[in-house]
Amino acid sequence: TLLDAVVADPDRPLSALALWSDAERNLLTIERNRTETDFGEAAAQPLHRLFEQQVERTPDAVAAVYDDVALTYAELN
Numbered sequence: 058t059l060l061d062a063v064v065a066d067p068d069r070p071l072s073a074l075a076l077w078s079d080a081e082r083n084l085l086t087i088e089r090n091r092t093e094t095d096f097g098e099a100a101a102q103p104l105h106r107l108f109e110q111q112v113e114r115t116p117d118a119v120a121a122v123y124d125d126v127a128l129t130y131a132e133l134n
Contacts, residue, residue: 058075058076058077058078058081059074059075062075108130108134109134111130112130112131112133112134115130116129116130116131116134117130118130120132120133121133
């Protein structure tokens with residue numbers, strides 16, 4: 058897209074030329090930024106309750122890591 062724009066108007070400053078096609082711009086700025094998530098019934102619960110449920114499901118899974126220290130959900134709870 059940029060090369061086509063340079064060829065079409067070689068006297069135009071680079072800062073005024075498009076880097077992406079409309080489809081590429083839409084993909085990068087709209088499609089890949091869709092972060093909506095349906096949390097269902099979980100959205101109505103307080104965060105600490107959701108965390109406690111995760112502790113019950115996976116107490117020995119790693120929940121947090123800092124430097125070389127890892128804490129499981131049970132330890133963090």
